Amino acid sequence: MRTLTKLMMAIVLATGLAAAANAADVKGLSGSAPTELNAAPPVSTLVETKKWERTFRQQPPMVPHQVDKYQIDIRANECLKCHDWQNAAKEKAPELSESHYKDRDGKQFETVYGGRWFCTNCHAGQTDAKLLIENTFQPGAGR
Template sequence: MMTITARYLIAPLLVLSGLAVAASGAGNLGSLRGQMALDQDPAPARIEDPLKDQGIQDRVYIHQPPLIPHQVRDYEVDLKVNQCLSCHGWKNATERNAPRVSPTHYENRDGLTLSDISPRRYFCQQCHVPQTGAGLLVENTFMPVESLR
């Protein structure tokens, strides 16, 4: 059985050897931050203005939320007001020539239809984002599902 003194000597050595192994493999890692130190903040990236009047954009996977084809900066969406519903709610959509909110947004978790937007669907930009002409942040090989090509 190992003595208490030996445990106190071996444990730090194991930790230090593990750190040395981890540090040796860290040289080939890359970061979107580049060489910037972790205690520095990069300049905030500005998201390009949305592509306007592009019409309905094709979706690339089943159940993809539609993109927003207009600016939403300064839109008020909080617990008391949802500015999106002033155009896209069922009451005003036809008059505003805007797509109506999907009927699924009026269902609760149990599938029961509510008389108003479900609380879990109230904050639109959790799923819907403005369409932009921004390029890819990282290269990828994503392809739309076959049925949507």
């Protein structure tokens, strides 16, 4: 009986070792084993030199400037200090389009509609971030 137990333990141990060896062969997206500690990838920088063209007509234009200092929360929205219709001309900033003052039924408001409050949900910064995987997307016509 004791020999059988020993034999079974040996099998369990061997299987465990084999599994550990296989884990080292598995490569994560970063190219290293998931158990290895990776250095953080370089932070992508914002491209502020020029405005990027939209890749399709309905695309929210990307933000050509820093946004991390502009607070957006339930009460404050610092983007509006420049982009709201009352301030845009004075700040020489592009004005929010009319769509931002309408609800989903087309009802018009004087102030930005709540569904457009969190600007950065739709407007991402222009960064030089590398593609994680190949992308063959081609810009559409009529931009």
